[in-house]
Amino acid sequence: xxxxxxxxxxxxxxxxxxxxMEHSTGSHYSIGVASWIIELIIPITFFFIAFRxxxxxxxxxxxxxxxxxxxxx
Numbered sequence: 001x002x003x004x005x006x007x008x009x010x011x012x013x014x015x016x017x018x019x020x021m022e023h024s025t026g027s028h029y030s031i032g033v034a035s036w037i038i039e040l041i042i043p044i045t046f047f048f049i050a051f052r053x054x055x056x057x058x059x060x061x062x063x064x065x066x067x068x069x070x071x072x073x
Contacts, residue, residue, distance in 0.1 A: 001057035005050050012046035019043060 023036040060066065 001053045001060065004053045005057065008046050008050035008053065012043045012050060015039075015043040015046055 019036050019039050019042070022039055023034075025035075027035045029035055029038065
């Protein structure tokens with residue numbers, strides 16, 4: 001979980017830089033919406049995934065058992 005948190009945070013930070021770069025260019029999609037507004041979903045998603053892995057890591061640290069995969073049940 002710790003490695004996954006680190007990867008998601010690194011990708012989230014890189015995608016924030018990408019959104020900032022898109023904002024500075026001022027480009028728009030064909031529907032008239034600024035591209036950076038739609039692309040905000042990328043860093044938001046990476047940070048939410050990192051948060052989920054953090055919750056799982058904390059659960060593991062307090063003794064919660066790992067979830068079994070569907071094929072293991």
